[in-house]
Amino acid sequence: MADHDVLVIGGGPAGATAAYRLAKLGYRVLIIDKARFPRPKLCGGMVSLKTVNIIKAIYGDDLAELRAKKVIDYSTDGYEISYRLTSIMVKGTSHIEFHLADRVDYDAYFLGRARAAGADLVEGEAVVKVDLEENAVFLSTGKAYKARFIIGADGANSVVRQAFIRDGLCDKREWHDQMASCLEVYIDRAEVGDGKFPHPMLVFGFVKWGYAWVFPNKDRIVVGLGGLVKKNKGRKFSEILGEFLSALQIKTRAPVKIQGHPIPYGNFDLNPVANESVILVGDAGGYVDPLWGEGLYLAHRTGELAAEALDRRTKCGESLTTSYTSVIKAEVCRELAWAKWLRRFSFHPLNTKCNFVFLKILLRSLTKQILEMIHGVRSYRWLRRRKENAP
Numbered sequence: 001m002a003d004h005d006v007l008v009i010g011g012g013p014a015g016a017t018a019a020y021r022l023a024k025l026g027y028r029v030l031i032i033d034k035a036r037f038p039r040p041k042l043c044g045g046m047v048s049l050k051t052v053n054i055i056k057a058i059y060g061d062d063l064a065e066l067r068a069k070k071v072i073d074y075s076t077d078g079y080e081i082s083y084r085l086t087s088i089m090v091k092g093t094s095h096i097e098f099h100l101a102d103r104v105d106y107d108a109y110f111l112g113r114a115r116a117a118g119a120d121l122v123e124g125e126a127v128v129k130v131d132l133e134e135n136a137v138f139l140s141t142g143k144a145y146k147a148r149f150i151i152g153a154d155g156a157n158s159v160v161r162q163a164f165i166r167d168g169l170c171d172k173r174e175w176h177d178q179m180a181s182c183l184e185v186y187i188d189r190a191e192v193g194d195g196k197f198p199h200p201m202l203v204f205g206f207v208k209w210g211y212a213w214v215f216p217n218k219d220r221i222v223v224g225l226g227g228l229v230k231k232n233k234g235r236k237f238s239e240i241l242g243e244f245l246s247a248l249q250i251k252t253r254a255p256v257k258i259q260g261h262p263i264p265y266g267n268f269d270l271n272p273v274a275n276e277s278v279i280l281v282g283d284a285g286g287y288v289d290p291l292w293g294e295g296l297y298l299a300h301r302t303g304e305l306a307a308e309a310l311d312r313r314t315k316c317g318e319s320l321t322t323s324y325t326s327v328i329k330a331e332v333c334r335e336l337a338w339a340k341w342l343r344r345f346s347f348h349p350l351n352t353k354c355n356f357v358f359l360k361i362l363l364r365s366l367t368k369q370i371l372e373m374i375h376g377v378r379s380y381r382w383l384r385r386r387k388e389n390a391p
Helices: 013-024 049-059 063-068 103-117 159-166 172-177 237-247 296-316 320-346 349-353 357-365 367-374
Strands: 006-009 029-033 074-076 079-083 086-091 098-100 120-123 127-131 136-139 144-146 149-152 179-188 201-204 210-216 220-228 259-264 278-280
Touching (some): 013 029, 013 049, 013 103, 029 103, 049 063, 049 296, 079 357, 086 357, 086 367, 103 120, 127 159, 149 159, 149 296, 159 172, 159 278, 172 179, 179 237, 210 237, 220 237, 278 296, 296 320, 349 357, 357 367
Parallel strands (some): 006 029, 006 149, 029 120, 079 201
Antiparallel strands (some): 074 098, 079 086, 127 136, 179 220, 179 259, 210 220
8 A cells, every 4th residue: 555655636737747746856656536548627728828937847848849749739919808798908919928728638748747757647546535644545446545645636626625624624615615617618610610719718797706718729619607606696607608609609500518617716725725744736725816717827836836845844854734835825825815806806896887897997007917917927916027927
């Protein structure tokens, strides 16, 4: 049971990044995932500038290499933000490109990098129980594994987080209150016509405390919406999505397949969930932007921070709880708290009743600064400029 130093539960970008870094440092790492890769993953697939930069810093792949390896599927310098398809901001060109990825290829690539670095993989077997005292995980097939450290990277429905909740170590109510539901459909470009939807669209007004979107890929478009479940009680997300598709005047020859998934949307812990041997990263930790819903950057970054904290714990004897949570609180949670404040402003009842008039004023008066905030060039905190993510 103890053939590995670290068990990583979940092989998505957060888990793969943690496993990659630890394997490169010489640790014996085992990744366990319930799916078999390449596997489908619901996600708009937006890859921001800060995500491109952190991939370069961790893996050494620049933008040209990511395109050549088909990790990035589509790029555009245009974008649009609308209220019920009435444009608030439209830019045919901007000084920072938006990149889109197909998560099937994206996730498989980074898992492959972790395996090439030396991490082992068990796939197609779900973790059904985690014992925080024994550092053991139990699989649906009856197998059990034990290691010195466990990294929970198993998404919004994290079994590792459930173990913390079961032991009374984190708040179950807050986690569920700030959970969003997302629905998406994939539509072939042939169905919508060449040249239509050439750039990403974010659309407010269809769903409460959330937004709808259209994200273009090379061969298809991704249409979806997401919002806080508790703010949309009595409304069926599938009906809202149908309304959005009708407004876009998208008519397909065959019925589209609607797929759904939960997403953490402001339920990160200001005191990150961790103990001296088990920590949470990515969606499992709630590390998703509570305004735009972006999670890829934080998946890579928290996976990297987890690996660094485990390495310091092993080599220097530093407290894992202190070292991991201190940097997460300072770098990640503080920024997410400001984003959450901006979300409260954006969806304030006075703003929504006035058809987002205050948001329109903000976006139009600070167009460049807001764009740079989305890409990580500026902080959510008073839009202060960051040097590390400058284009």
